[in-house]
Ligand SMILES: NC(=O)C1=CN([C@@H]2O[C@H](COP(=O)(O)OP(=O)(O)OC[C@H]3O[C@@H](n4cnc5c(N)ncnc54)[C@H](O)[C@@H]3O)[C@@H](O)[C@H]2O)C=CC1
């Protein structure tokens with residue numbers, strides 16, 4: 001049997017080779033299309049994505065064989081990059097129910113998702129061929145990152161390409177809430193003229209309390225100050241204040257002082273129901289709450305009570321504990337038990353998780369994540385991975401003949417490098433790098449003077465080590 005052009009296996013299934021085709025080997029095409037993001041598309045350093053003229057494009061396997069499933073309407077910008085590589089791309093507009101997802105994921109090498117698709121251990125354990133997950137969004141809470149790493153499945157996201165879009169949405173919501181614009185607009189749609197100024201405010205001079213001063217929170221801080229707001233923030237990390245913003249030591253301090261409280265924390269055990277009855281009591285009477293982070297962060301039943309009791313004067317929610325998989329008339333009491341009560345409140349803006357949904361953000365995310373996927377599939381580079389150590393090696397060049405790149409994902413236990421190098425030692429190891437993240441380590445080595453016929457032996461020797469999680473050989 002001919003040796004595979006790219007071979008990968010995991011402990012659970014040593015036969016899960018991605019392809020056994022060996023026909024189009026030793027591709028030397030220098031024409032791979034990498035796109036350097038513009039400033040507005042993210043800041044991946046240009047030297048990492050632009051290939052030098054003599055750089056050898058590693059084709060991991062017959063690229064027709066790479067099967068990619070994109071869910072949740074991933075932007076065309078990303079789809080095009082993947083298709084240009086010759087990969088087989090199936091793009092669906094929605095996420096899938098768990099049973100359908102399990103059926104589909106069995107076959108694919110790459111899956112692209114947004115915030116709705118839950119890649120749990122149960123789902124990932126059925127993904128026999130999966131190399132890599134692309135989250136075309138910021139949040140990665142929908143993926144079991146540790147389990148994926150232990151299976152040798154890399155996960156990438158786009159850490160800040162939609163941050164500005166979220167920050168702008170929140171700015172809009174602050175004014176809409178302060179002026180009760182949602183209610184006035186709804187009344188006019190029903191034919192009611194209701195010209196009032198009671199409890200309608202300017203935002204100038206009011207205090208915005210930002211919980212979570214990361215990419216979105218800090219961007220929002222700058223915009224809010226430009227509109228004359230005072231900004232305070234609470235974060236578990238001590239962070240440099242932008243402008244004249246001020247970090248406060250506790251969440252209660254922020255709740256006591258802020259006229260508008262806005263949440264920008266990730267979904268973590270510590271942030272679940274972070275804003276509940278006790279926290280609403282700490283807020284100023286007549287304050288407003290905005291949540292465009294994750295639905296788990298606010299106890300909605302407690303919010304409904306706080307609004308009915310007059311403690312909270314208005315709220316804007318973009319995210320919910322249960323969100324439907326597709327567009328349609330699904331936002332009701334079946335989806336979330338309090339659905340009807342929430343919809344009947346005054347001065348509440350409800351949006352369908354659109355914080356990052358702008359043309360600019362989706363285009364930039366499509367490009368950024370797809371490029372990371374291509375780098376990983378074709379070259380094994382893990383820069384930007386959220387669950388594997390970040391590893392990069394200078395590219396192989398066309399001048400270097402009979403070279404191969406070996407990628408060995410393994411358990412982080414003593415003695416592995418010695419054993420791997422005993423195997424690689426029969427060849428010329430030109431360069432090598434290894435790093436670990438928790439229990440998982442990632443080794444990448446470029447070897448020369450390796451004949452095509454020797455690659456199968458090399459692969460099988462690495463696969464035979466007890467430390468092996470997954471092996472790939474690219475050339
Ligand atoms: N509505 C939407 O469409 C979108 C929602 N998001 C959500 O917004 C979240 C925040 O996004 P980024 O600002 O990009 O994240 P980030 O990681 O840049 O910032 C999060 C900040 O929260 C802080 N933090 C973590 N735990 C905390 C705690 N218990 N108390 C206080 N601060 C805590 C972190 O130290 C960090 O500074 C994302 O994790 C995602 O879930 C992101 C993009 C779009």
Ligand SMILES: O=C(O)CCC(=O)C(=O)O
Nearest residue numbers: 114115137138139356357
């Ligand atoms: O646009 C999406 O689908 C998800 C946005 C989001 O919540 C994120 O980027 O974390």
